[in-house]
Amino acid sequence: MVRLHWNRQSFFLLLFAVMWIIPNIVLVYIRFSWLNLLANGLFPFTIGLSLLAVFRKPGIMVLLMLPMLIIHAYEIVFLYLFGREVITTDMFLNTVTTDVEESTELLSNIYPAIIIVCLLYIPLIILAVVSCRMKERLHAGFRRTFSLLSAIAALIMAGIILISGTRMDVSVYPLNMLYNFNFAVNKWYRERNYPVTSAGFTFNAARPQHAPQREVYVLVIGESARAMNWQLLGYSLPTNPELSRVPGLFVFSNITSQSNATQKSVPLILSAANASNSAALYSQKSVLSLFKEAGFKTVFITNQVANQQLIGFYSREADERIDINKGIAENTAGKYDENMLPVLSQVIDQDSSNLLIVLHMHGSHFNYAYRYPPNYAVFRPDQPLQIKIHHKQALVNAYNNTIVYTDHFLAEVIRTLSARQLCTGMLYVSDHGENLFDDDRRLFLHSTPFPTIYELHIPLLIWLSPQYVRAWPGKAESTAQNIAQPADTRVIFHTLCDMAGITTPYFRPDESLMNKNFVPQEPRMILGDHEHPQNFNRYFQPEDEKVLSAMGRK
Known part of the structure; x- marks a missing residue:
């Protein structure tokens, strides 16, 4: 009979092993099944026991695995925000591409999760130090026997998991989280290498016809x-008091984003790539280069912080890139989207070139109350903005105020263009939507691991000047015919080509909202977390189906 010699270090070992699998316990509770209990409960527990028994003082292993504890803490915050799943590739990339200010805005509103993490892991680290400083050690026989039994149990469970057909790298925490982290790192390097991989690309763009x-x-x-x-x-x-009075505005009612994360959705908007051909993001240039080839001067004006990922690289393809935040202090006051309007006017008036201008808004990004001036606080109360279900009304009010301010901003863009009496057109599209505690899932923000209809159903508007309508007869009629057709953001590239009369082998008339040959896009696609195209309907749960039914399942 095997005899285990227990002492205080033995109990520390068991305590550390239990603390080690807290995220696993939550994941098992969220989606209970006997296989999930085995894969995300017992198997990681036995692995933890084996690792902790490597040293005669288990606290040493805890301190060595401190980086993993940080990941565990991140996972707990992720579960607090979204209620299920492991940290996604998108979330890892959001962490390194989001500026300090936006991160601070979010962290200040999820302090319950931060408190939970501190209460769990600070005492654990203290106990690990205590374990290291104790003279008492695990008995040699205990270590050998315990490690052997734990390893055997882990191997048996791993065999059962594999026999069941479960992929451990995508189904077992923390293996799936490490897989996502590795994928995120590889994607980050691919994006950083974009200037090299796209260097020789050309659209072979031309303009057979020009406006007068x-x-x-x-x-x-x-x-x-x-x-x-x-x-x-x-x-x-x-929420649209000004745009509702704009004549000739085309409002598209059935548009969806190809991603619920900015770092994927915006590159898909700015390029000819789509969710089914996402590899082209790294080898083809953006719509800014397309217009440059066609003889336009291109300007990118942004109210968002620049980064070294695809959005940043695409923006630098413009002849001129203007960051309106440069020189503004790090507080949020004065960083409103309206600050782009004087720059827009200046760019239009400074020479007589044909222009493509891209305006990248801060829009409705959380913290909502920071996105609009006080005189646009139409809906009240819009404070406090704490991410809690009982503050839902204030959060929705503040969010609606951002839409009112976006309405004003777009109306001002149209007024700016209209005043010049040029051949002009404006296309507005949001990168993705937002969750606002809409149903029993109690989801908030975006970039959830399971995109919802609230994150994917987005507004798309087109405005054409009278001079444009006269110069390009038939375009307005074709646009009006397509306003209720189902489409996703792959249409942006082709619609802009059509709007400006640009021809290129990459242009598809059947994917332009301004073309009489437009074909409704079904099935629509979403770029999944590992960059696999997924059917638009794949993610939807009963709560989403209710919204789709109300929309006539368009």
């Missing part, structure tokens, strides 16, 4: 604006 006067086209990229809260798209509250 100067042309200025504006692409406005919104942030976190979901269609459900737009008055123009059926929302019951007056």
Whole structure:
């Protein structure tokens, strides 16, 4: 009979092993099945026991695995925000591409999760130090026997998991989290290498026809604006008081994003790539290069912080890149999207070139109350903005205020273009939507591991000047015919080509919202976390189905 010699270090070992699998316990509770209990409960527990018994003082292993404890803490915060799944590739990339200010805004509103992490892991680290300083050690026989039994148990369970057909690298925490982390690192390097992999690319663009006067086209990229809260798209509250009075505005009611994360959705908007051909993101250039080839001067004006990922590289393909935040102090005051308007006017007036101008908004990004001036606080109360279900009304009010301010901003862009009496067009699209504690899932923000209809259903608007309508007869009629057709953001590249009369082998008339040959896009696609295209409907749960039914399942 095997005899185990227990002492205080033995109990420390068991305590450390239990603390080690806290994220696993939560994951098992969220989605209980006997296989999940085995894969995310017992198997990681036995592995933890084997590792902790390597040293005669188990606290040593705890301190050596401190980086993993940090990941565990991150996972607990992720579970607090989204309620299920492991840290996604998108979330890892968001961590390194989000600026300090935005991170601070979020962290200040999820302090319960931060407190939980501190209460769990600070005492654990203290106990690990105590274990290291104790004279008492694990008995040699205990270590050998315990390690052997734990390893055998782990191997048996691993065999059962593999026989069941379960992929351990995508189904067992923390193996799946490490897989996502490795994928994120590889993606980060691919994006950083974009200037090299795209260096020789050309669209072979041409313009067989030109308007009889100067042309200025504006692409406005919104942030976190979901269609459900737009008055123009059926929302019951007056969130679009100014755009509702703009004549000739084309409002598309059935548009979805190809991703619920900015670092994927915006490159898909700015390029000819789509969710089914995402590898082209790294080898093809952006719409800014397309317009440059066609003889346009291109300008990228941003109210978001630059980064060294695809969005940053794409923006630098423009002839001129203007960051309106440069020189502004690190507080949030004065960083409103409206600050881009004087720059827009200056760019249009400084020479007589044909122009493509991209405006990248801060839009409806959390913290919502920081995105609009006080005089646009139409809906109250809009404070406090703590991420808690009982603050839902204040959060929704503040979010609606961001839509009111976006409405004003877009109306001002149209007024700016209209005043010049040029051949102009504006296309506005949001990168993705947002969750606002809409249903029993109690989801908030975006970039969830399972995209919801609230994150994917987005507004898309087109405005054409009278001069444009006269110069390009038939375009307005074709656009009007397509406003209710189902489509995703792959249409942006082709619609901009059509709007400006640019030809390229990459242009597809059947994917342009301004073309009479447009074909409704079904099935629509989403770029999954590991860059695999997924059917638009794949992720939807009963709560999403209710919204789709209300929309007539468009």
